[in-house]
Amino acid sequence: MDRAKGFRTTNEQQQELFSERACRSVARRRFLLYGACAAGCAAAVGGSYWWRHRSGGAQSHSWTESFKKAFIQTFSADSADVFKADAPKGELWEAWQRRGWVREARHYLKLGKNIHCKLCPNECRLAPEDRGHCRNRVNKEGILYTLAYGNACSFNNDPVEKKPLYHFLPGTKTFSFAISGCGFRCLNCQNWDISQRKPEESKDPRGESLRLRPETLRRLTAEDIDRLSLFPEDVVELTEYLGSPSISYTYSEPTVWYEYMYDTAQLARQRGLKNIWVTCGYIQEKPLRELAKVIDAANVDLKSFSEEIYRTLNTGKLEPVLRCLKILKEEGVWFEVTNLVVPTYTDDLQMIRRMCQWMVNELGPDWPLHFSRFRPAHKLTNLPPTPASVLIEARQIARESGLHYVYIGNVHEVDDAGITYCPQCKKELIYREGFFVIRNELKGGKCPSCGRKIAGVWA
């Protein structure tokens, strides 16, 4: 579990200043009604209708084909609840723009002044002044904007093992950062104080602007962190200064600050740095394939193997996450999977067996699986931590299912929780304690005993 540490802002002043923007969710039916009326009007007035896909650019469809496609896409899929009339206004909106923390979003459709966001499977429909389910994207006069750009609220130079990634540049550090926002509402979220906040609740655009640079890193105050900017070029410069070979997009859900992540990753790639996406895997295919071109590794939370549990525990769906894993494999991105075992929710061993069998059959046996211990958090403080015995049983099931690399995380009492064994001769290859590599005996990515190639990115 990649728990946010390092610096983080809470910004109560900001909440007071802009408290009139109380969030209000509405049922999707009401918005569909508005949207349907808008669509009807658009059809009636003929030429007033237009649509375009913001990410694709090309507009090769005829008017009627385009209308049909947009109508079907807009009204056929489920939409998550959104924050009605909650976009920042007046002084706050202007301050956010002055800071450069507003950018036009990518991956959305327009229907008149209404918007259909196509970034994640939440499929938000936004009327003007609405804010998306993730809290980061707002419709201003028919244009979708992200409020999460260049304004990290949390950053730290972490061991890569903390993501967790055990088969990707082991023993190295990765510069990790986040801005708030998430498309899920997990009852057990361990980073809820970032993920379940709006960018305006974690950053303060007032006062002098300040960009984080290597020379300012050691003199920062808490107030500085509230207002500082960390644009893609700053992230890359800092990572180089710290000597870390990679950047991690992590702590909250980086998919919902896609533009910030993508632009940083693209620049980092040009400068020879690697990119790590720590995610719940809740993203549409088109932005995912685009992102896959600039990332090198991912840790994907597979939260359970049940649509019902995804719905009740996480307010999401399982199927898009499974699709995400398959696409990462197709696109050649190294990934590892984390499964948080939450007592009474996701600790059904039969379900865990089905999940492992799916991984072996659909992905293959070489993708590492990390079982992670739940600790009471957010709305599930009534539950106990996962017993170590359950995690050990889950690991045994995963091994029996055929997975080659299975780990247990967030535990101290299991001695071999973080050891990589050769799947062929069973030699102990990498020995870890917590997030630290104590011994690494791999030679050129191979077992020194039997010569078997060990899956991963080793240099």
Ligand code: SF4
């Ligand atoms: S990225 Fe945000 S606005 Fe877009 S569909 Fe997902 S939750 Fe909604």
Ligand SMILES: [Zn+2]
């Ligand atoms: Zn071996």
